[in-house]
Amino acid sequence: MSYQINLTTRDGQQISFSCEDTQTVQDGAEAAGFFLPALCKWGSCGSCLAVAVAGDYKLEGYSDALLSEAGKLKGDVLLCRTFPLSDLAITAPYNADQIRSGAQTVRQGDIVVIEKVAERTMRLVLQLLPDDLQGMAFEFEPGQFVDLETAEPVIRRAYSLANNANWEGQLEFFIRLQPNGQFSAYLQRAKVGERLHVHGPSGTFGVQQQSLSPRCFVAGGTGLAPFLAILRRMADWGEDHPTTLFLGVNNEEEIFCQAELTALAAAIPQLTVEICVWKASQQWQGFVGTPADALQIHLKNAPVLPDVFLCGPPQLVEAAIEIAHRAGIGDERIFCEKFA
Numbered sequence: 286m287s288y289q290i291n292l293t294t295r296d297g298q299q300i301s302f303s304c305e306d307t308q309t310v311q312d313g314a315e316a317a318g319f320f321l322p323a324l325c326k327w328g329s330c331g332s333c334l335a336v337a338v339a340g341d342y343k344l345e346g347y348s349d350a351l352l353s354e355a356g357k358l359k360g361d362v363l364l365c366r367t368f369p370l371s372d373l374a375i376t377a378p379y380n381a382d383q384i385r386s387g388a389q390t391v392r393q394g395d396i397v398v399i400e401k402v403a404e405r406t407m408r409l410v411l412q413l414l415p416d417d418l419q420g421m422a423f424e425f426e427p428g429q430f431v432d433l434e435t436a437e438p439v440i441r442r443a444y445s446l447a448n449n450a451n452w453e454g455q456l457e458f459f460i461r462l463q464p465n466g467q468f469s470a471y472l473q474r475a476k477v478g479e480r481l482h483v484h485g486p487s488g489t490f491g492v493q494q495q496s497l498s499p500r501c502f503v504a505g506g507t508g509l510a511p512f513l514a515i516l517r518r519m520a521d522w523g524e525d526h527p528t529t530l531f532l533g534v535n536n537e538e539e540i541f542c543q544a545e546l547t548a549l550a551a552a553i554p555q556l557t558v559e560i561c562v563w564k565a566s567q568q569w570q571g572f573v574g575t576p577a578d579a580l581q582i583h584l585k586n587a588p589v590l591p592d593v594f595l596c597g598p599p600q601l602v603e604a605a606i607e608i609a610h611r612a613g614i615g616d617e618r619i620f621c622e623k624f625a
């Protein structure tokens with residue numbers, strides 16, 4: 286049985302395509318030549334999150350951390366795991382220009398820097414090889430991510446870009462080492478000069494340029510990466526938008542990029558940076574608690590409610606969404622990237 290899918294983007298554009306009941310909405314769109322933002326395609330990353338506003342569907346085989354019960358009740362779906370049972374109307378949290386009309390590009394990148402910058406945190410810099418279409422350059426919007434893929438054995442994972450798009454083809458990443466993680470293990474044995482495949486860029490996370498509201502960024506650990514890209518762009522463009530960044534770490538040994546954040550705060554006068562240490566030592570003079578705790582206090586005292594941007598582990602993102610909701614901030618002003 287085939288159904289009609291009408292998908293409306295954040296900027297009010299509509300695309301329509303048909304989709305079999307045996308096909309996911311994501312696959313139906315691709316068969317019709319629309320490449321909707323998506324990454325893992327097996328319900329584990331959350332990059333294809335959208336809202337089904339009308340129609341029936343079934344959701345099959347996805348990570349529970351990505352869809353809360355409340356979210357599912359209001360129609361949250363992962364398009365890569367959504368099978369239509371009737372015609373469907375869907376709203377997507379991205380603009381029409383983020384829907385590609387061709388397959389994703391793959392580039393090659395050589396490791397030029399691999400270093401430990403804090404407890405369990407690696408900094409990785411890749412130098413892309415030239416490409417027939419783009420030359421050395423690599424275009425992306427701050428907030429986006431790429432998929433990095435190793436050669437043998439093949440391991441493919443998503444990582445947010447921490448730097449700005451540049452003509453030199455350099456990409457920077459901050460990656461937390463997960464216990465028993467496959468890519469984490471690879472990073473600990475990787476050497477300068479090794480080559481990785483780079484798929485992308487992908488994703489729709491990023492600031493809403495048209496909004497005049499203050500911005501509040503909440504980062505859990507390496508969830509700082511996309512905010513670094515956004516803040517570096519703001520500094521480069523002289524964009525002095527009222528912005529507060531809460532960076533959460535478990536202990537002081539996990540703090541990274543402190544000097545860089547201090548430099549960004551000097552370059553962006555309306556930027557406030559607060560590092561939140563959960564299990565702080567007696568010596569720690571800053572905020573003690575999680576960045577979700579800091580957000581709660583911030584929203585209580587804020588004269589104007591900000592747009593809220595969240596990135597990091599799903600538990601932190603979910604806790605912060607709840608806090609933002611309780612403060613009266615609607616979903617249309619909450620933007621998140623879960624490192625699921």
Ligand SMILES: Cc1cc2nc3c(=O)[nH]c(=O)nc-3n(C[C@H](O)[C@H](O)[C@H](O)COP(=O)(O)OP(=O)(O)OC[C@H]3O[C@@H](n4cnc5c(N)ncnc54)[C@H](O)[C@@H]3O)c2cc1C
Pocket residue numbers: 330331332430442443444445446458459460461462463464465466467468469470488507508510511598622623624625
């Ligand atoms: C869009 C997107 C962007 C991302 N960007 C970044 C980034 O910039 N920096 C970064 O550090 N990570 C990022 N991630 C997470 C990253 O893709 C990997 O999931 C992570 O690096 C673990 O990969 P691994 O191969 O080492 O672990 P896996 O082999 O995938 O997992 C091994 C074990 O570790 C556990 N595990 C994996 N991830 C986590 C976690 N986050 N918290 C707790 N336990 C975990 C698993 O449950 C499993 O038991 C991003 C994820 C997404 C979806």
